Amino acid sequence: MAAQSRKHIVIIGGGASGVLLACELLRHRGRWLTVTLIEKRQSVGRGTAYSTDNPDHLLNVRAFNMSAFAHDPKNFTRWLADNNEIVGGREPGPLTFVPRKIYGRYLESLIAPYVSEASGAARLSIVHAEARRAHESADGVVVETSDGRQILADVAVFAGGHDEAQPAELACVTGPWEPNATKGINPNSSVLVLGTGLTMVDYVIALREAGHAGPIYALSRRGQLPQVHRPTMPLAINRASVPMGQSTLAIWNWFRAIARSQRSSGGDWRSAVDALRPHVSDIWRRMPFESKQRFLRHARPWWDSHRHRMAPRVADEIAQARTSGQLRVLAAKAHRIDGTDHGARVLFRRRGHHEIETIEVERIVLCTGVVSDPRTSANPTVAALLADRLARPDPLGIGLQFDGNCALVSADGRASTRIFGLGPVTRAAFWEIIAVPDIRDQCVRLSQHLTDLLKLDDDLSLAS
Numbered sequence: 169m170a171a172q173s174r175k176h177i178v179i180i181g182g183g184a185s186g187v188l189l190a191c192e193l194l195r196h197r198g199r200w201l202t203v204t205l206i207e208k209r210q211s212v213g214r215g216t217a218y219s220t221d222n223p224d225h226l227l228n229v230r231a232f233n234m235s236a237f238a239h240d241p242k243n244f245t246r247w248l249a250d251n252n253e254i255v256g257g258r259e260p261g262p263l264t265f266v267p268r269k270i271y272g273r274y275l276e277s278l279i280a281p282y283v284s285e286a287s288g289a290a291r292l293s294i295v296h297a298e299a300r301r302a303h304e305s306a307d308g309v310v311v312e313t314s315d316g317r318q319i320l321a322d323v324a325v326f327a328g329g330h331d332e333a334q335p336a337e338l339a340c341v342t343g344p345w346e347p348n349a350t351k352g353i354n355p356n357s358s359v360l361v362l363g364t365g366l367t368m369v370d371y372v373i374a375l376r377e378a379g380h381a382g383p384i385y386a387l388s389r390r391g392q393l394p395q396v397h398r399p400t401m402p403l404a405i406n407r408a409s410v411p412m413g414q415s416t417l418a419i420w421n422w423f424r425a426i427a428r429s430q431r432s433s434g435g436d437w438r439s440a441v442d443a444l445r446p447h448v449s450d451i452w453r454r455m456p457f458e459s460k461q462r463f464l465r466h467a468r469p470w471w472d473s474h475r476h477r478m479a480p481r482v483a484d485e486i487a488q489a490r491t492s493g494q495l496r497v498l499a500a501k502a503h504r505i506d507g508t509d510h511g512a513r514v515l516f517r518r519r520g521h522h523e524i525e526t527i528e529v530e531r532i533v534l535c536t537g538v539v540s541d542p543r544t545s546a547n548p549t550v551a552a553l554l555a556d557r558l559a560r561p562d563p564l565g566i567g568l569q570f571d572g573n574c575a576l577v578s579a580d581g582r583a584s585t586r587i588f589g590l591g592p593v594t595r596a597a598f599w600e601i602i603a604v605p606d607i608r609d610q611c612v613r614l615s616q617h618l619t620d621l622l623k624l625d626d627d628l629s630l631a632s
């Protein structure tokens with residue numbers, strides 16, 4: 169029988185999601201598969217979350233739950249020990265919140281063996297360029313990159329992660345991760361942070377470390393800050409007891425009863441939130457459309473602040489900034505922003521109030537999280553997929569539309585057999601697909617689906 173040709177999968181985006189998928193694919197199906205990872209940054213595995221050099225930017229998940237592999241839950245803690253990593257002057261344990269820069273090193277180390285295989289037949293290529301367009305052809309899918317390549321593959325997976333917004337019109341507006349985000353600001357002037365989630369928390373810590381002494385305003389509609397992690401008793405929720413397919417209100421009432429019973433037996437609501445997590449994607453997929461809209465409108469800030477929590481050390485620093493009066497959290501809506509000679513004048517209205525207030529700030533930092541509407545994305549791949557009608561926005565307007573197998577849905581409603589999505593870019597389909605524990609599970613499912621689609625197991629049996 170004729171030898172089978174190798175299949176080729178190209179992954180656009182070499183952040184945590186892209187790296188985890190590459191590892192998952194190559195771990196099982198390496199011999200009959202080559203993978204190309206396209207990453208525009210200089211390093212892989214870092215992405216938005218793990219590119220920071222700041223040792224005070226900690227993981228918001230404890231070490232024991234940050235293994236790259238669901239089948240090997242101690243992989244990360246073992247790596248920490250093998251590499252003699254030290255956190256806060258001591259060896260980190262499973263409950264430690266490790267600096268994110270260490271986690272970036274861990275992810276990068278996972279991919280290294282596949283790039284430098286001794287046989288010389290490396291199954292993984294890393295292309296440091298920006299993917300500009302991905303389109304289907306008769307033979308597969310072609311990805312065009314900023315350095316002029318046209319990479320042909322059987323399948324492309326878009327793992328572009330946290331989106332970047334279009335550049336703002338005002339010069340004083342910046343993103344939190346831009347190199348100059350904390351630089352060039354008069355240490356006594358005022359800074360406004362839009363958003364009050366974990367990204368705001370990171371930014372405030374970095375700004376204070378840079379010596380900023382002036383007021384920092386953090387503004388969001390509800391002014392809800394992330395809750396703090398506490399040690400919790402593990403709790404499991406049986407899938408059969410989850411009210412799948414029901415309204416937000418029904419699910420809310422059911423969930424509150426669980427949280428109440430936890431509290432009355434001496435436990436903590438955090439156990440209930442954590443126990444719900446494995447079911448969130450299923451709940452989301454089965455929820456009626458109107459309930460999803462209602463959740464996004466009313467319950468999302470509550471869920472986000474209870475689900476995405478701060479490490480205690482980080483929470484102490486934020487509490488200190490608030491107590492000293494430097495950090496002022498506003499539950500308000502920005503009404504208008506006008507440029508001035510020294511920054512911007514911001515008009516805002518506090519929640520429940522009528523009068524408009526004004527602050528003068530030197531810098532505005534956008535910490536509002538993942539950009540929702542893909543039509544405003546600055547990512548050329550997203551823009552090209554939409555322009556080529558290979559993609560469409562999800563009806564909720566919070567991302568591109570993907571089906572339950574992570575296949576991209578085209579403008580005319582067809583699920584692609586060539587282009588897939590992974591990680592936060594698939595949030596409209598799965599909602600809870602932001603953190604590593606969820607992404608690693610998605611990688612296993614997607615890898616299995618691609619194996620079936622490309623008949624990689626058949627290739628393996630032919631080879632043996």
Ligand SMILES: Cc1cc2nc3c(=O)[nH]c(=O)nc-3n(C[C@H](O)[C@H](O)[C@H](O)COP(=O)(O)OP(=O)(O)OC[C@H]3O[C@@H](n4cnc5c(N)ncnc54)[C@H](O)[C@@H]3O)c2cc1C
Pocket residue numbers: 180181182183184185186206207208209214215216217218226227228229297298299300327328329330331366367370547548549590591592593602603604605
């Ligand atoms: C500040 C922050 C802290 C977090 N902390 C934690 C945590 O402690 N624990 C946890 O589990 N999760 C955390 N998360 C959640 C985070 O979403 C995931 O852990 C994970 O990093 C997501 O990875 P990603 O690869 O999907 O996205 P990203 O990290 O955004 O990476 C996407 C990558 O794709 C590249 N890219 C995008 N478009 C293109 C293109 N067109 N061409 C080439 N390259 C492209 C980008 O350069 C980037 O490197 C955090 C998120 C943030 C923002």
